[in-house]
Structures are given as structure tokens and as C-alpha cells.
Amino acid sequence: MSAVVALRLPLDTDLGAFVGLLLRLGVPHRVSEESGEQVLWVPDAQLAERVRELYARYPEGSGEAGERRPPLGVAVSPARLLAGTRNWPVTALVLLASLLVALLSGFGDNLERVAWLAFNDFRVQGDYAWFLPVTDSLAAGQWWRLFTPMLVHFGVLHLAMNSLWFWELGRRIEARQGSLMLLGLSLLFSLVSNLAQYLFGGPSIFGGLSGVLYGLLGHCWLFQRLAPCAHYRLPPGVVGLMLAWLLVCLSGLIGALGLGQIANAAHVGGLLAGCVSGMLGGLLARRRA
Known part of the structure; x- marks a missing residue:
């Protein structure tokens, strides 16, 4: 219909x-x-x-x-x-894929399965993880590793929080700019955040949608500033809260409290990429208007 x-x-x-x-x-x-x-x-x-x-x-x-x-x-x-x-197929698809990966990987506990989707392929021997060079994986045709870490989550809370934010931000972009735009932005922000984390953090096991989420946030934020529209108008304080949380993570406080390591480079990389895409999209929308 x-x-x-x-x-x-x-x-x-x-x-x-x-x-x-x-x-x-x-x-x-x-x-x-x-x-x-x-x-x-x-x-x-x-x-x-x-x-x-x-x-x-x-x-x-x-x-x-x-x-x-x-x-x-x-x-x-x-x-x-x-x-x-059905109005937000890409939003639903990403969340469903994240849930399936979480279930198949035991929410990150099954490292053998996590290795299938990790940015760096790795092998676990005792208490150590041995990482294979990214270039070797890409030469073998494993290009999906550039994007699939966004589907890997470590724990129920990690998945739940990221899913809620992706549901909120993804629907806004899909309703305003379409499904193909959301898919393209999600893949772009995943690529940028994964590369940033690898370049600044070295070989490691990381994952989650948070880098993509910061990209979507930056996109909505600057797009709305340049070309105001109903879909991208975020509730008051959301941007400030997310930026404050980013600063807390960058301070190292989370790791010092023993609450786990944060992929800070992925967050910053995703946010910067999102700000660039939001600025370009907002300028283009304003020019058309």
C-alpha cells in the first residue's frame, strides 16, 4: 500500500x-x-x-x-x-543484527566467535591474545572487518544502551533523509571510528555501536543548527550530556574505577565524522530551501 x-x-x-x-x-x-x-x-x-x-x-x-x-x-x-x-527498516535491521551477534557470541564472552567480526583477527592462547595484521586479513578478502565491530557488544547493558540510542537517532535520520542515507552514514561512521581506534589504540578487542552513535549525534546536531527541521531537534541537554560523558571517558576515570576500558578514539572519530556530514548535509538542505 x-x-x-x-x-x-x-x-x-x-x-x-x-x-x-x-x-x-x-x-x-x-x-x-x-x-x-x-x-x-x-x-x-x-x-x-x-x-x-x-x-x-x-x-x-x-x-x-x-x-x-x-x-x-x-x-x-x-x-x-x-x-x-517498515518505515525504519535500516534502524530495525542494525538492531536485529546486533542482537543476533550478541546472542551468538554470548555477549562477547565467546572470543572465538568475536574474532570472526573483530577489526583485528586474533587467536587466544592462555591469558594472551595474538593479533594478526590487518593487512593480512584484508588481503584474504575479509573486508567486512572494517565495519562489523559495531555489531559486537560486551554485556547486556552495553547492548541495551547502544540499542536505545541507535533506535532514537537512527529513526530520525531514516525519516528525514531516507534508509539509504542512514545505512551509508552508519557504515561511514563505523569505518572511521574503527580506523581511529586501531590507529590510536593499536591492536585490541573493541566493539559496539557507540562510535556510530556519536557520529549520528554529530550529524543531527550540526544539520539542525544549519537547517532546522523537526526530526533533528533533540531534547534539551542531550548533546551536552553526550559530550560530558565523552569528556569523562577521555579523562580515564571509567578505567580507573575498574568499569572497563573505553574506545575513546572510536567515539571521537565518529563524532568528528558526524559533525562533518551534518555540516555538509545542513548546508545543502539550507541551500535547497
């Missing part, structure tokens, strides 16, 4: 709060810019009519006190949420 137009609004209309309401209600949608207007699309005509009614009542995303979650008449069931992932 093709998408249906629910709303057409001027470009200067702030849809951020209303889009946030749709996200909270689990309503599948996307927003595009066409002929100098913002166009909000939904999967079917019935849902489009209900979204129009909702916008007429709650254009700012909420009603009076006690009506913060107005009923839309659409069941927000697991089935509806699952169907909604």
Missing part, C-alpha cells in the same frame, strides 16, 4: 513537538519537503484522517494538563509497533 499525505504545511511551521507526539504514540510516518512545503505521510487514508484530527487538537504536541497522551484511535500494540518498523 502506497503512503498517503496526512498534512501539508509551510516550511517555517515547527513540526518538532507534533512529530514527537506521533513517535510516542507509535504512529508510523515520515516527513519530506516538496515544493516549498513540509509533507507528512502515513501508511493509509484512515490513519491520515486521524492524524489530521490529532493535529487540529494538538498542533503543539500535547493538550492541557491531564491530556498529555491524547488517544488517536489507533492501537499501539506490539503488532502495530512491529509494523511501524
